[in-house]
Amino acid sequence: MENAAFLTNFTNDITIVHILPTLTASSATKQKILANPSIKFIYESTVSEITGDGKHVTSITVTHQKTGEKTSLTTDGVFISIGLSPNTSLFRDQLEMDSYGYLLLKDGTETSIKGVFAAGDVADYRYRQAITSAGTGCAASLDAERYLNRYLNTL
Numbered sequence: 001m002e003n004a005a006f007l008t009n010f011t012n013d014i015t016i017v018h019i020l021p022t023l024t025a026s027s028a029t030k031q032k033i034l035a036n037p038s039i040k041f042i043y044e045s046t047v048s049e050i051t052g053d054g055k056h057v058t059s060i061t062v063t064h065q066k067t068g069e070k071t072s073l074t075t076d077g078v079f080i081s082i083g084l085s086p087n088t089s090l091f092r093d094q095l096e097m098d099s100y101g102y103l104l105l106k107d108g109t110e111t112s113i114k115g116v117f118a119a120g121d122v123a124d125y126r127y128r129q130a131i132t133s134a135g136t137g138c139a140a141s142l143d144a145e146r147y148l149n150r151y152l153n154t155l
């Protein structure tokens with residue numbers, strides 16, 4: 001939804017092809033998008049084919065999920081935005097994560113294993129930005145340093 005809103009800076013003719021029968025964005029975002037005259041919707045459908053002339057995109061084929069009906073739609077641009085998955089499979093069954101795969105943190109940047117700290121997109125469902133990742137990276141390094149200092153004092 002955010003990407004579609006951004007694209008209205010460049011065009012007043014956007015069609016969102018959405019696999020579900022309704023939108024799942026927050027209600028504030030939904031209201032904003034549905035009220036935008038530049039954005040149309042095709043629900044319960046997927047893009048099954050993108051066609052071009054060798055240089056540019058010219059059309060897409062949209063397939064309805066329930067009926068299987070195929071519709072051709074003329075377009076000169078396709079933007080694919082189907083969500084983000086955190087790159088945390090490496091930590092599966094080792095570090096606690098939420099149902100989307102984001103690492104769960106407590107007390108700053110500490111993971112479910114003592115002495116293991118996390119920062120950035122792997123633990124950030126909400127912001128996922130370079131600057132916030134750099135900030136939590138700094139926090140994690142401070143937490144790790146403090147942890148090591150405490151650990152060394154117990155030896």
Ligand SMILES: Cc1cc2nc3c(=O)[nH]c(=O)nc-3n(C[C@H](O)[C@H](O)[C@H](O)COP(=O)(O)OP(=O)(O)OC[C@H]3O[C@@H](n4cnc5c(N)ncnc54)[C@H](O)[C@@H]3O)c2cc1C
Pocket residue numbers: 087090119120121122128129130131133134
């Ligand atoms: C298309 C796009 C546009 C974006 N635009 C912006 C923007 O304009 N402004 C903004 O602030 N943010 C933007 N972001 C988000 C920003 O890039 C991320 O939030 C930020 O890079 C996250 O930093 P990170 O250190 O958590 O992860 P990453 O930058 O993804 O770094 C993770 C590192 O870990 C490495 N790695 C992965 N697996 C392993 C492994 N098994 N072993 C060792 N290393 C591994 C990867 O190679 C990578 O170098 C954009 C992201 C995308 C995808």
